[in-house]
Amino acid sequence: MEGGCQCGSVRYRLTGDPLGLAVCHCTECQRQSGSAFGMSLAVRKGAFRLLAGELRAFTVTCDSGRTKTCAFCASCGTRIHHQVADEVLSVKAGTLDDTSWLSPTAHYWTKRKQPWVPLPDGVRCVEDDG
Ligand SMILES: [Zn+2]
Ligand SMILES: [Zn+2]
Numbered sequence: 001m002e003g004g005c006q007c008g009s010v011r012y013r014l015t016g017d018p019l020g021l022a023v024c025h026c027t028e029c030q031r032q033s034g035s036a037f038g039m040s041l042a043v044r045k046g047a048f049r050l051l052a053g054e055l056r057a058f059t060v061t062c063d064s065g066r067t068k069t070c071a072f073c074a075s076c077g078t079r080i081h082h083q084v085a086d087e088v089l090s091v092k093a094g095t096l097d098d099t100s101w102l103s104p105t106a107h108y109w110t111k112r113k114q115p116w117v118p119l120p121d122g123v124r125c126v127e128d129d130g
Contacts, residue, residue: 003096007076010053014091018043021093023104025113026129032070032079036114037095040082040090041106048081048089055080063109064129068097106130 004011019042029038054074057061062068062084069083093102106124107113119125 001096001098001102003080003091005053005073005076005078005095007009007078008079009075010073011051011079012080012091013051014041014043014047014096015048015049016044018047018091019088020105021102022090022106022108024108025032025117026109028060028062028068030112031075036117039093039102041093041096042088042090043082045089046095048091057067063112064130073120077082079086 001010001014022040022042023037024040025037030036031039055071056074057069057071059067059069066084070083071080071083072079079097080095081091081092084090093099103121106126108117108126108129110119110125111127
């Protein structure tokens with residue numbers, strides 16, 4: 001699977017099977033996306049390979065109190081991935097070239113979600129970060 005940023009300078013490839021796709025309704029994800037929620041595709045760190053472009057990073061404190069490192073395209077600022085745990089990256093799933101197969105397996109921080117966003121049946125829904 002490949003993906004990239006909005007301006008096209010960052011390109012990346014993912015190998016192997018992703019660990020899961022989470023939707024996060026926390027205030028940080030709302031701010032980051034400029035929208036109602038964020039999508040995070042968890043992959044092992046070694047599964048992500050930067051093919052082109054330059055990533056820059058900064059750190060923020062999440063609603064959970066943990067520190068998160070956020071990597072973005074140095075040219076256009078598109079967020080590419082987050083890292084909270086040592087061995088796992090959360091790839092911003094909307095940057096994939098093909099997003100047609102994406103199907104979230106969990107929703108987090110539902111207590112912060114916008115009231116007009118419905119939660120689907122049959123998917124793990126957690127009030128905070130679980
Ligand atoms: Zn870019
Ligand atoms: Zn979040």
